[in-house]
Amino acid sequence: xxxxxxxxxxxxxxxxxxxxxxxxxxxxxxxxxxxxxxxxxxxxxxxxxxxxxxxxxxxxxxxxxxxxxxxxxxxxxxxxxxxxxxxxxxxxxxxxxxxxxxxxxxxxxxxxxxxxxxxxxxxxxxxxxxxxxxxxxxxxxxxxxxxxxxxxxxxxxxxxxxxxxxxxxxxxxxxxxxxxxxxxxxxxxxxxxxxxxxxxx
Ligand SMILES: Nc1nc2c(ncn2[C@@H]2O[C@H](COP(=O)(O)OP(=O)(O)OP(=O)(O)O)[C@@H](O)[C@H]2O)c(=O)[nH]1
Ligand SMILES: [Mg+2]
Numbered sequence: 236x237x238x239x240x241x242x243x244x245x246x247x248x249x250x251x252x253x254x255x256x257x258x259x260x261x262x263x264x265x266x267x268x269x270x271x272x273x274x275x276x277x278x279x280x281x282x283x284x285x286x287x288x289x290x291x292x293x294x295x296x297x298x299x300x301x302x303x304x305x306x307x308x309x310x311x312x313x314x315x316x317x318x319x320x321x322x323x324x325x326x327x328x329x330x331x332x333x334x335x336x337x338x339x340x341x342x343x344x345x346x347x348x349x350x351x352x353x354x355x356x357x358x359x360x361x362x363x364x365x366x367x368x369x370x371x372x373x374x375x376x377x378x379x380x381x382x383x384x385x386x387x388x389x390x391x392x393x394x395x396x397x398x399x400x401x402x403x404x405x406x407x408x409x410x411x412x413x414x415x416x417x418x419x420x421x422x423x424x425x426x427x428x429x430x431x432x433x434x435x436x
Pocket of ligand 2: 266267268304305309325326327328
């Protein structure tokens with residue numbers, strides 16, 4: 236018998252579709268926060284304390300309280316409905332760990348790109364890096380911080396040079412419903428993308 240405390244760790248027997256999602260973004264955009272807020276299991280985290288050695292290398296403007304960083308990956312799980320379960324892999328944001336993205340992305344159905352518009356230039360490099368995986372659909376989620384200057388969607392699309400079909404959603408990574416909405420937008424986009432590819436082949 237499954238104890239009450241453990242019940243949410245088990246999947247309904249009807250689940251047929253495990254879907255792997257990669258969560259990427261520049262340093263400190265809220266990837267670990269998002270995976271933690273949506274995950275129905277205790278998320279796996281690989282946080283290490285940021286030391287003085289990173290000063291001048293790691294751009295942390297706007298994040299006065301940030302003192303740890305992901306050094307390998309985040310992992311979490313969300314059951315979307317009685318058929319589909321998402322496995323979330325959060326990538327490290329420090330540039331020197333970006334070579335891990337390739338391995339983490341293996342088999343991913345889609346990529347959620349978290350963006351902090353206060354440091355938009357850091358996201359240019361993230362999107363460049365994603366272009367290396369042109370066959371994996373992605374969605375952009377703008378994570379809002381208290382001093383975030385509101386950007387119009389068109390302005391943001393132009394700045395990030397996005398295709399008209401790429402979803403852009405607002406989110407608060409600390410909020411489960413908001414983060415879930417961003418993931419659902421990505422899954423819907425990835426599903427449409429897959430159907431379009433199958434129809435074209
Ligand atoms: N106000 C606000 N703060 C947030 C939000 N999301 C994350 N934070 C804070 O921003 C900081 C960075 O969040 P993390 O989740 O560690 O960011 P990350 O992208 O995983 O960072 P790295 O792994 O170091 O790249 C933390 O102090 C969070 O509490 C948000 O939506 N709003
Ligand atoms: Mg992190």
